[in-house]
Amino acid sequence: MGRLAYVNGRFVPHRKGQVHIEDRGYQFADGVYEVVPVADGHPVDENLHLDRLEYSLSALRIAMPMRREVLKLVSHEVIRRNKLTNGLLYMQVTRGVAHRDHKFPKHAKPALVMTAKQTKPPGAAELNAGLGVVTRPDIRWKRPDIKSISLLPNCLAKQEAVEAGAGEAWLVDEAGRVTEGSSTNAWIVTKDKRVITREAERRILNGITRRVLLNIMQAEGYSFEERPFTLEEAESASEAFLTSSSNFVMPVTKIDRRMVGNGEPGPLTQALRKAYIASFAPDGSIQ
Ligand code: PMP
Numbered sequence: 001m002g003r004l005a006y007v008n009g010r011f012v013p014h015r016k017g018q019v020h021i022e023d024r025g026y027q028f029a030d031g032v033y034e035v036v037p038v039a040d041g042h043p044v045d046e047n048l049h050l051d052r053l054e055y056s057l058s059a060l061r062i063a064m065p066m067r068r069e070v071l072k073l074v075s076h077e078v079i080r081r082n083k084l085t086n087g088l089l090y091m092q093v094t095r096g097v098a099h100r101d102h103k104f105p106k107h108a109k110p111a112l113v114m115t116a117k118q119t120k121p122p123g124a125a126e127l128n129a130g131l132g133v134v135t136r137p138d139i140r141w142k143r144p145d146i147k148s149i150s151l152l153p154n155c156l157a158k159q160e161a162v163e164a165g166a167g168e169a170w171l172v173d174e175a176g177r178v179t180e181g182s183s184t185n186a187w188i189v190t191k192d193k194r195v196i197t198r199e200a201e202r203r204i205l206n207g208i209t210r211r212v213l214l215n216i217m218q219a220e221g222y223s224f225e226e227r228p229f230t231l232e233e234a235e236s237a238s239e240a241f242l243t244s245s246s247n248f249v250m251p252v253t254k255i256d257r258r259m260v261g262n263g264e265p266g267p268l269t270q271a272l273r274k275a276y277i278a279s280f281a282p283d284g285s286i287q
Contacts, residue, residue, distance in 0.1 A: 004081045006074060006114040011081060014115065023111055024095040028102070029150035031094030031111075032056035037245045037280075038079055038087050038116070044245075044280045046072065048208045053091070056147045061104070062095050065112040075114060082116040086286065088246055090115045092149060119246065121286050127273075130253030130265045131167035131242070133186075135231060136160060138171035138179045138203075145202045157182040168242060170234070170255070177228035179203050181242050184250075185210040188229055189239035189268050196233075199226035209243040209276065216275050222268075231255075239266025241273075249273035 003014035024030035034053045037044040050068055057064060064071070075089055096108030140153045157169035161182070168181045178186050179198060185207040187197045195217060200206035217224050234240060240252035240260045249272050251265030260266075277286050 003116070004078070006078050006112070008111055008113070011077075017113065017115070019111060019113065020097045022100060023097050024105075024108070025092065025111065025149055026094075027100050029148065030060070030062075031092060031149045032060065032062070032147050033090065033092040033149050034147065035245045036075070036089040036091070037248075038084050038089050039281050039286065041079060041085055043075065043079070043089060045208050045212055046075075048211065052147060052206070052208065053093070057093060057110075059143070059146045060095070060148070062093060062110055065093050065110040074112075078114045078116050082118075084116045084118055086121070087116060087118040090117070094149070121248075122250070124287070127251065127287065128265065130251035132165065132254035133168045133170045133181065133240075133242070133252050133256075134161045134164045134166045135172050135178070135256055136169045138173050140171070143202055144179070144205050145200070147205060154182040166254070168252075172231055173203065173228075175228075176230050176232075178231060178234055179228075180205065180207075181244075184242040184244040184247060186234075186252075187241050187243065188234050188237035189241075189266060190233070191236075191238050193223065193238075193268065195222055195224040195268065195272075196229045197224070197226060198228050207243055207245075209245055209248065212279060213243055213249065213272060213276050216279060217272070220275065222272075234260075237261070239269050241266075241269040243276075249276050 004011045005014045005017035007017045034049050036049045091114045094111045096111045098105030098108045136157045161169040170181055170186050171179045173179050180186050189195050198204050235258050238261045242250050251269045253260050253263050
């Protein structure tokens with residue numbers, strides 16, 4: 001059987017999954033989403049993702065579409081029916097279907113869609129090359145801490161990155177400080193081996209990979225700081241990397257036209273990638 005999607009209570013072939021034209025997600029981007037990594041058929045850090053889903057929903061005053069335990073059961077079923085081993089589980093909740101009107105509808109029921117996608121971790125060549133990033137002004141709204149499906153500025157920045165031959169765009173605030181990537185959190189390592197990433201206030205999405213990595217660093221005694229860093233600091237950093245559910249920990253070897261350090265993935269970045277992956281796949285099956 002091919003890919004299946006869960007759409008408002010039913011499993012349907014992925015290519016036949018459809019939502020109503022007056023779904024507020026389609027009309028207003030009035031909804032939120034989560035992307036959960038799946039390793040060996042199991043969701044990784046599932047509760048942290050569901051906590052963030054609840055946080056995003058409550059910030060927008062959208063109800064959970066079903067109780068957390070049921071949501072888990074459905075998502076496990078999506079993984080099972082798609083025979084997903086390693087990849088990503090996507091869930092999206094919108095405010096639901098209503099006549100188009102900006103104010104919240106009185107009686108809409110939250111709409112829920114889930115899909116699953118098998119992915120391949122990057123190979124040695126990709127990891128050794130690392131990613132180049134370009135920098136762009138952060139033109140997003142003031143609540144990127146909400147994992148909203150309204151992602152137009154993120155899409156524009158990613159497209160510009162790709163057109164410039166890079167893998168990601170790092171977004172820069174009015175004060176010249178990096179907020180985060182278009183779909184990843186941004187990190188640098190200073191020359192004295194301190195790992196820096198912006199604190200999770202309202203200007204960034206508090207990545208689950210970010211949080212888990214910070215916990216690992218705390219437990220393993222790495223020296224780190226949660227604070228904004230400027231573009232100049234990033235350009236003179238000895239290492240840089242990004243994190244997300246789909247990239248784990250990925251070396252950044254170029255920022256705009258400048259090489260980071262000697263242009264190769266740094267030792268701390270490599271150690272942190274290993275440590276992060278070991279937190280959910282200790283058998284070494286994923287590099
Ligand atoms: N920042 C943004 C803007 C993102 O879209 C994402 C990924 N969805 C992240 C950071 C990384 O978050 P996570 O580690 O939870 O995937």
